Amino acid sequence: MKIHGEWQISLVRNILVRSTAGVFNNEGTLAVFEETKATAPIHAPWAGLTNAENWEMSTASSLQLFPGMREWAFENNCHCLAIVLPSMLKKKIHQQQTGHFPEEFVRYFSDIDQACAWLSGKGFPITAEEYPHYAFIERTRPAHT
Template structure:
């Protein structure tokens, strides 16, 4: 089966920035998680910035596998994660299916600025100017508008 979903992952200081969009299937979720595992710092605490403003949705099985991914990141040095989601519906799905609200180390944000502020207040300095995936985010947005 083909991988569904698109993403980029880069480390900015001690913040692992993950930008993702489109619709994810289980294979896509497993692939993004494998890349996240290879890029996560191994020698120090780190935080996550998950920019999903162009995320369309995920299959039920990929959403349910999120709990094991969450367990891994927090067992491997992640202190907190700021999520940017496209709508309240997406947040509700993440809460219900992926257990997003069951962990106080998650914060749902409405903008990159809010996410950067929240992470910086927790000791993981990052600014919107340091966000490495602006061109990729713009490509995702253009594709989404073309399909609409």
Template sequence: MKIHGDWEITVIRQILVRSTAGIFNEEGTLAVFKETQEKAPTLLPWAGLTNAENWEMSGANSLQMIRGMRIWAFENNCVCLALVLSNSLKQKIHQQQTNGINDPRIAYFSKLKDACAWLSERGFPITEDEYPHRAFLERTRPNNS
């Protein structure tokens, strides 16, 4: 099947920065997971920053697969994950479907600057100005034509 979903992944120091957009199917989710495994700086403790403000949801199976991604990350030196989702409904659905509730290593934010501050407080300094995927966000914004 064809991959649905769009993403970019960049590593800044020990932070894997991932941006996602569109509607993901299982193939898209698996492709992101594969690239995450290839790029994650697993030799030392690392953190994840996922900016999903242009993410337009995923099917239930894709969301369930994210649990496996998290298990892999935490088993491979990941210390914490910050996720940016555009609204509280998407945050709630994502938390429930991916088992992200009540895990102190996972935090949800509606603003990138707040996610950056949270990661910085945990020893993974990053600023909003360092975010590398601004062109990606602009290109994938749902209102773009």
């Protein structure tokens, strides 16, 4: 089946940066997970920064894959995950569907600056200027008429 959804994954020191856009199906979600597993620096403590501001949701079945992805991350040296998701509605759906993790481990933010400040305070220094996917975010921004 065809992959739905777009993403970009990079490492900034020991921070796995993922940016997502569009609507994801199971195949897209699993492909992101495989690339995450291949890229994550699991040999040392690491953190995740996910920018989902252009994420347009996922199928119900693909959202059910998220808790397993997070469990894998935390079992493989991930210490915390910051998620940028400005839409309160999408945030609520994302939180309800992807498992409840304590805010000390998984926290949602409305912008990159807040997420970077939180990660830096958790011992994973990063600035908004270091965020590597601004071109991807601009390219995938939904056009609102």
